Amino acid sequence: MRPNRKTTIIVVVVGIVVLAAVITPIVYFAAKEGNADEQKEDDDDNGQGGGGGGEKPTPDRSGRIDCYPEARSSNITRTKEACEKRGCLFDSEADTNNSLGVVCFYPAEGGLGYSLTREEKTQQGFRLYLEASGRSPFGGDFRKPVLDVHLLSNNLIRFTLDDFYASPRRYRVPVEMHLPNLGADNPLYNFHVTNRSKLSFVITRNSTGKVIFDTGPGGLVLSDQFLQLTTRLPSADLYGLGEHSRRTFRRDFSKTHSWPAFSRDQPPGGDANLYGVHPFYTCVEDAHGNTHGVFLLNSNAQEYELSPGPMLTWRTIGGVLDFYVFLGPSPENVVQQYTQMIGRPMMPPYWSLGFQLCRYGYNNLTNMQRAVEQTKSYDIPQDVQYADIDHMNESKIFTIDQVNFAGLADYFDMLRAGGMRTIIILDPCIIVNETDYEPYEEMKKVKANIVWPSDFDIPANSSDEDGSMLGFVSLCFSLFISVQIL
Ligand SMILES: *[C@@H]1O[C@H](CO)[C@@H](O)[C@H](O)[C@H]1NC(C)=O
Numbered sequence: 001m002r003p004n005r006k007t008t009i010i011v012v013v014v015g016i017v018v019l020a021a022v023i024t025p026i027v028y029f030a031a032k033e034g035n036a037d038e039q040k041e042d043d044d045d046n047g048q049g050g051g052g053g054g055e056k057p058t059p060d061r062s063g064r065i066d067c068y069p070e071a072r073s074s075n076i077t078r079t080k081e082a083c084e085k086r087g088c089l090f091d092s093e094a095d096t097n098n099s100l101g102v103v104c105f106y107p108a109e110g111g112l113g114y115s116l117t118r119e120e121k122t123q124q125g126f127r128l129y130l131e132a133s134g135r136s137p138f139g140g141d142f143r144k145p146v147l148d149v150h151l152l153s154n155n156l157i158r159f160t161l162d163d164f165y166a167s168p169r170r171y172r173v174p175v176e177m178h179l180p181n182l183g184a185d186n187p188l189y190n191f192h193v194t195n196r197s198k199l200s201f202v203i204t205r206n207s208t209g210k211v212i213f214d215t216g217p218g219g220l221v222l223s224d225q226f227l228q229l230t231t232r233l234p235s236a237d238l239y240g241l242g243e244h245s246r247r248t249f250r251r252d253f254s255k256t257h258s259w260p261a262f263s264r265d266q267p268p269g270g271d272a273n274l275y276g277v278h279p280f281y282t283c284v285e286d287a288h289g290n291t292h293g294v295f296l297l298n299s300n301a302q303e304y305e306l307s308p309g310p311m312l313t314w315r316t317i318g319g320v321l322d323f324y325v326f327l328g329p330s331p332e333n334v335v336q337q338y339t340q341m342i343g344r345p346m347m348p349p350y351w352s353l354g355f356q357l358c359r360y361g362y363n364n365l366t367n368m369q370r371a372v373e374q375t376k377s378y379d380i381p382q383d384v385q386y387a388d389i390d391h392m393n394e395s396k397i398f399t400i401d402q403v404n405f406a407g408l409a410d411y412f413d414m415l416r417a418g419g420m421r422t423i424i425i426l427d428p429c430i431i432v433n434e435t436d437y438e439p440y441e442e443m444k445k446v447k448a449n450i451v452w453p454s455d456f457d458i459p460a461n462s463s464d465e466d467g468s469m470l471g472f473v474s475l476c477f478s479l480f481i482s483v484q485i486l
């Protein structure tokens with residue numbers, strides 16, 4: 001670790017503004033186009049993106065939400081007919097290479113929308129009953145969309161878009177959140193409905209009046225396998241939305257671009273899905289460092305689309321839209337509030353933050369030793385050396401290939417004696433038809449009973465007499481065990 005590398009989030013600690021007035025958090029009003037002016041001031045570094053269209057004779061192409069997002073990552077051609085069939089508008093002149101070149105987009109007026117038909121108070125806030133006007137692009141529309149707003153605490157507001165009539169209930173991530181039950185007697189936020197006929201709403205920071213979440217740009221879609229929500233952001237100083245392989249911590253809103261979020265075993269490269277998904281961002285709102293965080297609790301395949309405005313579009317193909325907004329107001333406060341809810345991260349050992357060398361495919365110990373020696377010879381610091389699964393004997397867990405990796409244990413002892421750390425990567429494959437294979441004997445002793453998921457593509461009768469999980473995993477690695485029922 002380089003000690004001089006400091007985190008440079010400068011937070012101006014402002015004396016806490018005591019909110020004098022008794023706050024009535026639920027204020028509905030039909031809004032003016034309000035916040036556009038404020039936003040321009042803040043986005044000076046993003047000026048090329050925002051609403052600069054006014055002076056030119058060309059049509060204003062800002063603020064568009066892509067209605068044909070799949071065309072960006074495939075060779076699908078957007079035709080006018082196909083676009084209009086989705087209830088969207090087509091602009092044949094839009095240059096798809098240009099930052100604002102969204103060819104097929106949701107109409108600002110008319111088109112799909114959700115009108116507010118009824119509202120009622122709930123224990124923690126209120127519920128808005130909605131009715132769709134128009135059809136969503138992909139069918140399977142929610143029959144009775146509802147928006148539940150929960151004022152969970154003074155610095156946490158949650159809103160959920162769900163289908164009231166869905167039976168069985170729509171999928172919700174079965175992970176328990178540590179939700180505060182303090183109630184909100186003096187919230188740092190206000191929730192306003194800004195349009196009741198084509199639902200849009202804003203969340204403002206009460207102390208500054210800054211709009212921090214604004215669904216005004218439209219593009220709300222609530223259907224079985226396509227849910228989408230767009231928010232206009234108070235500033236382009238937005239961090240997060242992992243995992244991704246971008247080179248800066250701050251996200252780029254100078255052009256329209258997107259990346260997917262669906263965990264898979266995929267090394268970094270381009271805009272591919274990666275190992276993990278973390279649908280959370282923090283956004284610094286102003287020069288005083290006021291910051292909020294937004295978390296979408298949804299585990300279906302997702303996509304983030306960033307565009308000038310700055311605007312952010314969330315897409316997901318299932319579940320519900322379950323958003324949590326943390327009001328901070330400092331970045332530290334946001335992270336504290338967020339991790340209080342999802343659980344604190346473990347404190348990693350200091351060395352694990354160091355320089356680590358890992359490779360699948362050393363093939364033998366000699367190659368690994370050469371890599372370590374050469375790293376050292378070029379004065380590249382190294383804190384950790386790994387052995388990936390090619391060190392195993394035919395992928396059997398807790399074995400070492402005694403031909404190609406003979407002496408691995410001694411070598412690792414030597415590295416550790418020199419101050420380095422070592423990590424062994426294992427894929428847990430257990431062979432069952434080999435006598436004296438200790439891991440299997442141990443598993444049977446404790447009557448380990450791991451059951452296959454029912455829809456997994458494996459031979460039907462794949463548990464032993466104890467019910468232990470056995471099976472073919474040769475789909476991934478041909479060397480993995482073949483099973484015999486004992
Ligand atoms: C804070 O909230 C109260 C109650 O909703 C409202 O009257 C007041 O105008 C708000 N202040 C700001 C700065 O938005």
Ligand SMILES: *[C@@H]1O[C@H](CO)[C@@H](O)[C@H](O)[C@H]1NC(C)=O
Nearest residue numbers: 070071072073074075076077
């Ligand atoms: C698009 O078409 C080109 C040329 O046929 C092809 O090389 C490329 O792989 C295609 N891309 C996708 C995402 O299908």
Ligand SMILES: *[C@@H]1O[C@H](CO)[C@@H](O)[C@H](O)[C@H]1NC(C)=O
Nearest residue numbers: 092093094095096097098101
């Ligand atoms: C867009 O960019 C591609 C690749 O750089 C280029 O082949 C194409 O001609 C460009 N299209 C327009 C309309 O400029």
Ligand SMILES: *[C@@H]1O[C@H](CO)[C@@H](O)[C@H](O)[C@H]1NC(C)=O
Nearest residue numbers: 030031108109110195197198
């Ligand atoms: C609300 O949305 C409708 C439909 O798009 C639009 O005609 C109307 O002007 C909007 N009202 C306000 C107050 O923005």
Ligand SMILES: *[C@@H]1O[C@H](CO)[C@@H](O)[C@H](O)[C@H]1NC(C)=O
Nearest residue numbers: 362363364365366367403404
């Ligand atoms: C290790 O593998 C390399 C090829 O990757 C081979 O050339 C070399 O002979 C092997 N060394 C030993 C000791 O097996």
Ligand SMILES: *[C@@H]1O[C@H](CO)[C@@H](O)[C@H](O)[C@H]1NC(C)=O
Nearest residue numbers: 393394400401402403404434
């Ligand atoms: C792998 O394990 C088997 C069974 O214990 C043993 O006979 C064989 O020699 C091992 N092979 C290697 C390369 O270590």
Ligand SMILES: *[C@@H]1O[C@H](CO)[C@@H](O)[C@H](O)[C@H]1NC(C)=O
Nearest residue numbers: 432433434435481482483484
């Ligand atoms: C275990 O089963 C596999 C697959 O049937 C077979 O190839 C292997 O020879 C067996 N090993 C022993 C020790 O019986």
Ligand SMILES: *[C@@H]1O[C@H](CO)[C@@H](O)[C@H](O)[C@H]1NC(C)=O
Nearest residue numbers: 459460461462463464465485
């Ligand atoms: C699995 O094996 C048991 C006995 O070993 C047998 O009774 C049962 O019918 C088998 N089930 C299937 C799906 O083959």
